[in-house]
Amino acid sequence: MPYRGYKNGIGGEVMPVRDVLHGSRCVAEAARLCDVQVIAAYPITPQTHIVEDLAELIANGELNAEYIMVESEHSAMSACIGASATGARVFTATSSQGLALMHEVLFIASGMRLPIVMANANRALSAPINIWNDQQDSISERDTGWIQLYVETNQEALDTTVQAYKIAEDKNILLPVMVNLDGFVLTHTIEPVEIPDKEEVEKFLPPYEPQVYLDPSDPMTQGAFADPETYMEFRIEQEKAMKRAFEVIRRVDEEFGELTGRSYGIVEEYNTDDAEVLLVTMGSVAGTIKEVIDSLDEKVGLLKIRVFRPFPKEEVLKALKDAKVVGVLEKDIVIGLGEGALFSEIKASLYPSSYRPKLLGFVGGLGGRDISMDNVREIISICKKAIKEDIDEVHWIGLKE
């Protein structure tokens, strides 16, 4: 077996199960490992396999959870809020239009400080209707107060979902977490993964102890009405919790690493030392970029943003301080601004610093347009060109003329 286990199995120690699984299945397995108690979800392509797999796990007695098959994503998130507010560990999954339909309630989940974990299978938004992958859906929810994590592999999808509960339920955080995995590219792809042993996960993630919950033996009100005298203080508490989340995300990731040998960081720096050209991206395309980087003679680095909310300004600055050109490849576009959201935020993060690399934005992969290795090479060559000359700030990659 080429797959590195975190324990050698000698002396009767538990071994992780190695299997070849879809990204969707990995997410469902994570929910099982975390003993989620209530699931409320509505099927939508390409998230469908997640809700199907969860139903199967429940049908086979492998997961003991109440499963509410709601009539819409709006109700899915609403039911999750009701269940979480009652003290249960809850899970849901959605995608694209479904996430957009949840929009209103996403704010409420975070505002009510409920540690809900949701997987989002990243998909383009209508119109025109398109079921394929890009990240416009979750990017459009960036201000909803959810912690947003983006994953590169199926393994990372599983591991991050497990980590998400520990982050969300931390008494100092109490924020919902959205785990974003690229629709189809991960959800429908099978590849080898290691499924941690359930007992090990139980050690890592203790049962959820709610801070506040609806219970007739200790009545309380949740979701009170805040007037101008009280509202702002709620908002700053959310922001403070987001800031505190960095430390918790880092610590949880390290603890997970000790358990499994796998950790991912707030950001991942790949080949960044002395790299003149640095690419930045989120999600599964990072893998393709890494392969291209390895095939090159010159030094090109990659900064993979894993934590998008809270936005890791410090880590970004640290990673790109020596780069001459920074190329941000992303699968979203802020219409009317003419650039991607990640690009804007990196640009804004740079303003107070003294680093002044050239910044290029690359919009690609919208609506499932494949980002080929040739596309990545093209991006790198545009970046190299920018070292010497002034060129357009934003480029659309893979666009048909």
Next chain:
Amino acid sequence: MKEIRFHGRGGQGAVTAAEILAIAAFYDGKYSQAFPFFGVERRGAPVTAFARIDDHFIRRRNQIYKPDYIVVQDPTLLEVINVAEGLSNNGKAIVNTEKKPGEINLNTSAEVYTINATKIALDVLGVPIVNTAMLGAFAAITGEVTLDSLKRAVVKRFPEKLATKNSKAVEVAYEVAGGSV
């Protein structure tokens, strides 16, 4: 790394074939990956699926443009699409047809193999679903996966009754394609 592209029609199990291949490679101790061409194809429409096999974890996520192997499950596809597009000159094409390699026009300088998988499927399974037979032939012709792992993967992927029959289809095709059991 070896990249394999499967061509079939909706309902013929091309995606399943790619996945079984990936699972088999994993059983062989390798890394693998399989994914469909993400479409909204319904039954009967041409479908494409991809698989990759390597000694290291496979990081690339793009579609396969220059496959080392193509597996064509339905000969009628040759008239509709250029299945051999991008096929490596050192690669191999495996086509389900009763014809000989010389009798089909694949527009490639790669090696072309043919196998009458439909007949095997009808004989063994009783239905013309050729994906597992094609995998048997693939294993024999390319040596990229072992017959044992392929059969294990079939057992994992199918319910018991179907698994036994499909395992047999793999084995028969493997032998017909020149492999020795």
Next chain:
Amino acid sequence: MKIVEDIPAYVKCRHVCRANLYSNRCWKFSQNIKEVSEEELFSYGHRACAGCGGTIALRLALKASGANTVASQCTGCMEVVSSPYPQTAWKIPWIHVAFENSAAVASGIEAALKALGKKEGVNVIAFGGDGGTVDIGFQALSGAMERGHNMTYICYDNEAYMNTGIQRSGSTPFGAVTTTSPAGKVSFGNKRPKKDMPSIMVAHGVDYVATASVAFPLDYMEKVKKAVAIDGPAYIHVLAPCTPGWGIPSEKSIEVARLAVDCGMWLLYEVEKGEMRVTYTPTVKKPVRDYLKMQKRFRHLSDELINKIQAEVDERWEKTFGIRKIF
């Protein structure tokens, strides 16, 4: 309004006349009121208007359901007036999430109580106003009822969006004036009949569906008790006047709610496992005109329109009670 002209007769009356059993014109009423729980689970100090019918609907529901209740509430007057942070009028566990999802939130609560092994004996109630129930929350309610959650949905119906200043809802009756269905030179107010939500709930196969009125507290509370006791979904639609919205003096909200029933504009019944039973038959059928003229929102109606409404009421009355005209 003097109801009891002959007090000694009232006190001595021992007739078990179903007709007045639930109305406060009956001696039996005063006896039954003595049985009602003293416990107030909804506190004073809430910010509702003087004479608010919605508040009475909540207060009575909680008296019937008891302290062992978890409630969700849709956005609206009753949410705003009862939970001004950092205060709350609620003495039971209560949650407000948004406008259209009270039923969905309650399904989550119910599922969580089950998952945590706490459901036994705990009543789950979702409250919604008419807008949050028959309009924007319709889908979430339909879903929750269809899924068969063990919960009770109580719609307190004041027949318009009162929280935002009296806009028309699907529950606004024919002819009523609201700010979005004004009477003008070419308009007489709301052109459409009131959406028959209880029937829609019956069509969902909901185990227990009932209508109620805040003017008939014993009838209402009995229905709430039945609803929460049922192991499955239940729906109660309670008419709860809004003094500014209906254009009535604050002291008239119970009187107008009673008149709605006595004139046949609002019927009190329950549907248990598909079987309908009228729970209150007025002894004297009052003219619809009396009800309409009492409220500013109907005061503009022409005789022709009033007769049209009366004709519709007569038809419903006949269907329900089998008698065309009493008065």
Next chain:
Amino acid sequence: MRPIGGHVKDIGSTKNLKTGGWRTFKPVIDMEKCIDCGSCWIFCPDMSVIRKDGEYSFNYDYCKGCGICANECPTEAIKMVLEEK
């Protein structure tokens, strides 16, 4: 209490706002006329009718003076009188 999530643990705390100040008229009861039917108590939207052993009084801290009690009283035992401020 740190403002988190709009949680309120102090149940029934709206009592901290004495809505009695909203009143123009206040209810006054003549117990001679009272027949202990409970109408005023059951219909009060502000939980401001105090019922104790057949005796009725009002919680003027919270009574908003809506007049439902007087209107519903079958014997006209309750009168609304102008608040002296």
